[in-house]
Amino acid sequence: MQYERFFRDQLDGLRRDGNYRTFAPIERQAGLYPRAFHHGLNREIVVWCSNDYLGMGQHPAVTGAMRDAVERFGAGAGGTRNISGNSPSHLALERELAALHGKDAALLFTSGYMSNWATIGTLAARMPGCTVLSDAANHASMIEGMRHSRAPKHVFRHNDPRDLERQLGRIEPGTPIIVAFESVYSMDGDIAPLAEICEVAERFGAMTYLDEVHAVGLYGATGGGISERDGVSHRLTLIEGTLAKGYGVVGGYIAGSAALCDFVRSFASGFIFSSALPAAVADAARASVSHLRGSGEERAALFDRVALLRRRLDQAGLPHIMNPSHIVPVMVGEPNRCRALSERLLEKHGVYLQPINYPTVPRGTERLRITATPQHTAHDIAQLVDALRESWDALSLGAAA
Structure with missing residues (x-):
């Protein structure tokens, strides 16, 4: 060739x-x-086309936190968290993110793409017999995670709880199910009916996986996204977000139960084998999240x-x-x-x-x-x-x- x-x-x-x-x-x-x-x-x-939606990438609290952290901790992280350890910056940011979404725990990734790919791929692959129900407009990172898992996947019509219900009704009772969807869809700008999707998923005993990357920082009383705005955060099994858009820095994360986050931490190759975010990035992101929770x-x-x-x-x-x-x-x-x-x-x-x-x-x-x-x-x-x-x-x- x-x-x-x-x-x-x-x-x-x-x-x-x-x-x-x-x-x-x-x-x-x-x-x-x-x-x-x-x-x-x-x-x-x-x-006119940046995803730094609030301009937080230049906010003095954010740049100041990053500058101070570089002086204290240096530029890099030194490797994966398994090898180089958990810095106080990582742990503090994860606590901030868990609190933002009203969850027990959170887990940081190097990007929103990686957090989707690694988490969905790990959950769907390791739960025996798992089936994934995916919104037709889901992001490529979610779709790649599903493909990587090799789990059966069914696509339901975009933002259509009735079609989701119809497809869930065809799955054998007792099957582990992940319903994966977004809150704000980034190209058309439409918003998912979160409460209705949660109601359908709950009826069939399915996990709910919500991608909030285009909503965190922007919606809700403290920037917790559409799930906070609509009062359904507690009904979602897992919330995934980014630090690179509304928060103006870089990185991705998931928030959920302590056991779920620990499971992903322990089994997701995309987390285990990726170098950690530098402490300076983590501190800058925490400054941004903290500021927007109060402003x-x-x-x-x-x-x-x-x-x-x-x-x-x-x-x-x-x-x-x-x-x-x-x-x-x-x-x-x-x-x-x-x-x-x-x-x-x-x-x-x-x-x-x-x-x-x-x-x-x-x-x-x-x-x-x-x-x-x-x-x-x-x-x-x-x-x-x-x-x-x-x-x-x-x-x-x-x-x-």
Whole structure:
């Protein structure tokens, strides 16, 4: 086989389809976000697609905690927690996260992807005869964990408790079951009916596995996510989250019973063989979680900006998906047009909005996914909408596909 030719041909196919991904040379600057410096264009830009939803990556309490921890503990962790040990920083953050979700325990991972992959893969593989029920829109990390487990999997219609009930009714009573779903779905911005899903799962004796990565920090009185907002945290077997989005740092975690977290700690290869998060990362994340547990200011400002953005898009006649979350998808519907729109926004207007194409979203639903933050001003929003309207018309995009 001509390996290099194979690699080039596959990449050329992505380019022809409009799905080749490019990484922008962007320098984030603490204190200036959402402004950043684009080294390719040699100019300042405004970022509109970051998952640092609240701008906590530059909050003084967070950066100060990280800086202090680096001075005390150094840059790295020294290896896995089994080898290098539990630092006080790891244990304190896990206690903070357990308290956030009203659970007995929590367990840290190096990323949200790893926490999903390792946890679902371990639980489904090691419980004899386990079957997984998966929402049709679940994230790739959850799907990969299910695939890795080799456990039987059934997909229920997205956010449809009745279809979940129908499929659960076909499974032999007494079978170990995991019902896996998300709270906020990151591409369409819709929100799962958590109480209804919990009710169905409880009726069939199933475990409930909730991915809250796009909700923690943003929803609930203390940032515990949709499960806290809806008052159902106690009904969920396991809550999985990230420290890289609403909390602005990096890492993933699960929260649940002490036995469940210890089971995953003891059997999940993705935890056992991964180096631990550095203490500086753990301390920064704990500062962020702690701050947002006590402050609603950032959440209120976020949703104020989102509401203003939606009003301005409506006034400009730009198509976007209406949903109850903070995510604002502007629909384009074709990959090459989506990329052209993104490139014009950046080059002409200094607006950074990466195109979202297949396989992140189904073909024909390509979009720009806007995430306003508390740091975006009303003037920024007006400039964004004006830039979108000008670029939309210049490219003759017409109505959304």
